[in-house]
Amino acid sequence: MKILYDTAMPYANAFFSGLGDANAFELGSLNSEALVDVDALFVRSTTKVTAELLQKANKLQFVATATAGFNHIDVDYLERSGITWYAAGGCNAVAVAEYVIGAILQLAHEDNFNPFDKKVAIIGAGNVGTALSQILDGLQLNYVLCDPPLQEAGDRRSFVDLTDALQADIICLHTPLTSKGKHPTLHMLGKEQLLTLSAHQYVINACRGEVIDNDALLNCYSLGQHLNVVLDVWENEPFINHQLIPYVRLATAHIAGHTLEGKARGTSMVYDAFCKHLNLQSQLKLEQFLPRFENNPMVNSSNSSFNQLFQLVKYMYDIKKDDGIFRARMAKSKAFAAIRKHYPIRREFSAAEVTFCTEEADETNKKNVAKIAASIGFKIAN
Numbered sequence: 116m117k118i119l120y121d122t123a124m125p126y127a128n129a130f131f132s133g134l135g136d137a138n139a140f141e142l143g144s145l146n147s148e149a150l151v152d153v154d155a156l157f158v159r160s161t162t163k164v165t166a167e168l169l170q171k172a173n174k175l176q177f178v179a180t181a182t183a184g185f186n187h188i189d190v191d192y193l194e195r196s197g198i199t200w201y202a203a204g205g206c207n208a209v210a211v212a213e214y215v216i217g218a219i220l221q222l223a224h225e226d227n228f229n230p231f232d233k234k235v236a237i238i239g240a241g242n243v244g245t246a247l248s249q250i251l252d253g254l255q256l257n258y259v260l261c262d263p264p265l266q267e268a269g270d271r272r273s274f275v276d277l278t279d280a281l282q283a284d285i286i287c288l289h290t291p292l293t294s295k296g297k298h299p300t301l302h303m304l305g306k307e308q309l310l311t312l313s314a315h316q317y318v319i320n321a322c323r324g325e326v327i328d329n330d331a332l333l334n335c336y337s338l339g340q341h342l343n344v345v346l347d348v349w350e351n352e353p354f355i356n357h358q359l360i361p362y363v364r365l366a367t368a369h370i371a372g373h374t375l376e377g378k379a380r381g382t383s384m385v386y387d388a389f390c391k392h393l394n395l396q397s398q399l400k401l402e403q404f405l406p407r408f409e410n411n412p413m414v415n416s417s418n419s420s421f422n423q424l425f426q427l428v429k430y431m432y433d434i435k436k437d438d439g440i441f442r443a444r445m446a447k448s449k450a451f452a453a454i455r456k457h458y459p460i461r462r463e464f465s466a467a468e469v470t471f472c473t474e475e476a477d478e479t480n481k482k483n484v485a486k487i488a489a490s491i492g493f494k495i496a497n
Contacts, residue, residue, distance in 0.1 A: 117174070119149065120157040124181050125379040126404045127157065130386040134393070147171040157181060157385050164188040169196075177392050181381030183207055183242065183372070186292075201388040205242030206381035207372030209463055209492070211321050212246040214371035215287055216254070216491070217434040218319050218345045220425045222364065226343075229421065230256060236283030238303075239290035239322060240265055240272065247287060253490030254424070259283060262290075263298045281308060285317045292323035306331040314341035317364075321371040324348040329356055336362040347371040353451035360445055365438045368454040376463040379405060408466035411496070416473035416481035423484045427469060427493065432461055464492035471497060 116135025120127045123142065131137040140149065142161055150156065150172035158164060160182045166189060169175060178193055178200045185202035193200045223230045235251060237244045240262040251258045260272055261280035280286065294301040304318070305328040312318065320327050329350040335342060336359075345365040349355035352369060360366055383401040390397045412430040414423050429435075444450040469488055473481040485495045 116155070117153045118155045118157070119145070119153050121159045121162060121181070123159050123161070123378075124157060124382045124385075125375065126401075127382050129404060130382055130399055131157070131389075133398070134386075134389065134395075150175060155179075155389060157389075158187070159381075160184060160187050162187065164193075166192045169198075177201070177389060179203070179385040179388055181206065181378070181385045183381075199392055201385065201392075203381040203384040203388075205246075206384055207374070207377030208242040208246040209465075210374035210377035211243045211289070211371045212250050213374075213428075213432060213464055213492075214347065214434065215247055215319055215321055216250055217428050217432045218365055219285060219317075220421075220428050221434050222317055222343065222345070223421070224425055230254075230285075231421075233284035234258065235285045235287060236261060236275070236280035237287050237289060238262070238277070238280050239288060239300075240270070240274070241289065241291070243322070244287075244289040247289065250491045253487060253492075255487070264296075267297075277303070281311060284315070285319070288318070288320045288326050289322050290326055292325055300326050302326070302328040302331075304328065304332075306334065309335050309342065310340070312340075312342055314343070317343040317345070319345040319347075321345075321347045324350040324352055324355075324369075329359060333359050333362070349451075353455070354449065355451055357445060357449075360442060365434055366441050366445075367434065367437045368441055368451050368458070370437065370455060370458045373455075373458050373460060374463045375460045376401075376405065376466065378460065405466070408462055408468070411468045411470065413470045413472055414484070416471045416477040416484065420480065420484050420487075423480075424487065427488060428464075431464055431467060465494070468494040468496045471495075 118131050118135050118137040119140055120131055122139040145162060147168055147170050152174050153172060154174050155177040157179050164178055175198055178198055180188055180202050183204050183206055190200055219230055235256055235258040237247055237258055238261045240260045259275045261275050261277055266274040290300040293299050303326050309331055344363045346363050347367045348369050379401055387397050412427055414427055444454055471481045471485060489495050
């Protein structure tokens with residue numbers, strides 16, 4: 116059994132070496148000759164799996180991507196060729212949801228609003244939207260879901276339509292990118308929708324750049340409309356429209372899902388899927404490989420509940436820092452791809468064990484915040 120895997124897949128050798136002759140390939144080095152006699156190919160989104168690449172893959176039976184998206188894979192060709200394929204849907208859902216929480220709390224801090232008084236709309240209630248809803252439940256933030264395809268498919272959760280969702284205080288976009296069907300998401304927020312937004316609303320896009328019409332967004336800004344928009348994803352990546360950057364509130368380089376856990380979970384999910392394909396029992400678990408988190412956070416319980424949570428989330432992920440790096444580097448060059456490629460991997464909330472520094476008078480406040488922190492994934496030391 117010959118296996119080829121992307122060297123960027125964390126712990127891949129540990130997961131796959133026991134299943135066969137497993138070898139890594141570097142980004143950009145894979146060609147059709149390398150796939151002769153290969154039985155399984157495991158990639159990330161930077162490798163395009165096309166008919167041309169697979170023209171000499173005489174033994175290939177299984178292709179998997181350790182990412183949630185699979186636009187880089189020609190699934191039609193694989194299916195016509197009788198090759199089983201798999202995508203690690205949801206592997207980075209928690210990471211993206213935590214990015215969104217970091218953005219919300221950062222904006223609340225900067226604009227001095229209470230997020231607990233706001234209504235959040237989650238547009239797209241799949242893996243990421245569901246992960247975000249679970250964190251919002253833990254934070255006790257009010258939210259609504261909008262996902263017409265899931266609603267029509269019989270999902271029993273409560274949904275609102277897009278018009279109602281766009282009335283929310285904070286609008287979070289988590290849809291796939293589709294251009295056909297009853298509910299296309301390409302330019303779902305175009306000129307008409309953007310013009311309805313007020314200066315008191317916030318939009319966070321951490322799904323696909325083309326869900327917001329970036330030209331229409333820039334035009335709204337140019338006409339003087341005040342819009343609070345956070346963009347992790349942009350149209351035409353990596354060759355984005357630089358003119359947008361000064362206007363958006365927070366800007367990052369499509370890194371919302373880039374946690375160690377998110378990437379490693381992709382590897383683990385591919386391993387499980389391949390074991391199932393081979394009718395083997397999975398023997399390895401992700402928890403066996405993740406390193407212990409060092410420098411666990413300490414929180415001052417004399418602060419307000421909001422400030423404690425903001426301090427805690429910012430300790431694990433400082434979106435303002437990423438925003439500053441993005442602006443500085445993009446001002447000097449077209450560095451989008453490089454920022455993303457060399458992004459220093461962060462950890463998810465679940466990696467950290469929180470210690471609360473408290474006086475006796477603050478014990479009740481500490482217990483309340485600790486309960487919330489635990490409900491969104493943190494471990495509590497005391």
